[in-house]
Amino acid sequence: MTISTTSPLYAIAIGSNRRGRHGGPRAEVTAAIAGLPGVIAVSRLIETAPVGPSIRRFVNAVVVVACTDSPPELLRRLKAIERDFGRRRGRRWAARVIDLDIVLWSGGAWRSPGLRVPHVAYADRDFVLGPLATIAPRWRDPSSGRTIRQLASRLRKVDPTPIRS
Numbered sequence: 001m002t003i004s005t006t007s008p009l010y011a012i013a014i015g016s017n018r019r020g021r022h023g024g025p026r027a028e029v030t031a032a033i034a035g036l037p038g039v040i041a042v043s044r045l046i047e048t049a050p051v052g053p054s055i056r057r058f059v060n061a062v063v064v065v066a067c068t069d070s071p072p073e074l075l076r077r078l079k080a081i082e083r084d085f086g087r088r089r090g091r092r093w094a095a096r097v098i099d100l101d102i103v104l105w106s107g108g109a110w111r112s113p114g115l116r117v118p119h120v121a122y123a124d125r126d127f128v129l130g131p132l133a134t135i136a137p138r139w140r141d142p143s144s145g146r147t148i149r150q151l152a153s154r155l156r157k158v159d160p161t162p163i164r165s
Contacts, residue, residue: 007066009106020097025059043131
């Protein structure tokens with residue numbers, strides 16, 4: 001990352017595949033981005049196939065925010081945004097109005113009950129790595145030491161299915 005700030009940075013993955021009060025999934029993702037603190041970089045919005053049992057396609061994006069919150073504080077803030085958007089806890093991978101996940105933190109790794117940073121599955125998800133590589137290609141994964149660009153490239157060699165904008 002070459003963005004200069006004194007606040008910690010977070011990469012947040014955003015997804016929606018269900019209509020909410022802001023409109024369709026694209027409008028829900030856009031509204032969620034507008035509600036985040038300290039947004040300094042936004043990827044393009046992409047449309048992707050669902051993971052798991054859902055049949056509805058997702059709209060996904062990744063943002064980088066500068067925020068003085070600790071990882072647990074930011075997670076509480078993200079969960080409050082999800083509730084405000086009408087997200088209800090239920091089946092894993094089911095249709096959802098909005099999903100906000102902390103993917104990376106400039107402080108490295110974090111582990112506490114209910115929160116693990118880096119996100120446990122982000123390095124296996126092109127719908128996260130692809131957009132993140134466009135806004136933070138040099139950010140290094142604290143576990144492997146690889147850059148986001150390297151992780152995205154390695155993942156595409158395994159699954160060359162392109163994502164759509």
